[in-house]
Amino acid sequence: MTDDIAHHYRHIMQQLGENPDREGLKDTPDRAARAMEFLTAGYHQSLDEVVNGAVFDSxxxxxxxxxxxxxxxxxxxxxxxxxxxCHVAYLPNGKVLGLSKFARITDMFARRLQIQENLALQIAEAVQEVTNARGVAVVIEAQHLCMMMRGVEKQNSSMSSSVMLGAFRNKPSTRQEFLTLIS
Incomplete structure (x- = not known):
């Protein structure tokens, strides 16, 4: 797969008017292919694999x-x-999730081609699935280079998105407690 992706990067560079054989670019198609494979590694992971049994009675x-x-x-x-x-909260229902698994779940979904809104939902649903929590809340705050480097070129813009499930959606006081804790 890496060779195929590198071939396409080489072709893109040529189409942009670059010489992929010049010294500074000689290995760039291979490096870019390996980087893209790393940045999209989430496609090759499953929730069970990432959680790896780290759900505990509590x-x-x-x-x-x-x-x-x-x-x-x-x-x-x-x-x-x-x-x-990303900020993730949940209300345990007899089970807690190992601390590092929140970062691993976030990375698994972030390392896919994404939009921020879907990323927040995927993280929330995954935590809900593995913990059977009474509620899950996720807020993501991010800066998007597609808005900063091209188009409107707004350097100080950021986006916030949230997903509230269960008690975080149905109980305003629970939602407010979460939002206060992350601010």
Whole structure:
């Protein structure tokens, strides 16, 4: 697969008017292919594989919040990066999820061609699926290079998106507690 992707990068560079055989670009198609494979590795992962059994019995029923999970993804519209942070909270229902799994779930979905709104939903639904929580909340704040480098070229713009499931959607006080904790 890497060779095929590198071949296409080489062709794109030629179509842009570059010489892919010049010294600075000689290995660029291969490097770009490997980078794209890394940045889209989420297509080759499953939720079961990422969670790896790290769901544990627990009597806690209070909110669990993991803040500021770094994320890097690729906009499916322009193939340019968006970079930000993700906040995930859930209300346990007899089970808790291992702490590192929130970052791993975020990475699995972020390492696919994405739009931010779908990314937030995928993370929330995955946490809900593995924990059977009474509610899950996800907020993503990100800067999109497709808006910063091209088009309107707004350097200080950012986007926030949220998904609220269960008690976070149905109980305003629970939603407000979450939003207060992440602000």
């Amino acid at each position: 009597g806690t029923d209070e909110m669990v919040l993991v803040k500021d999970i770094e994320l890097y993804s690729i906009c499916e519209h322009h193939l340019l990066p968006f970079i930000g942070k």
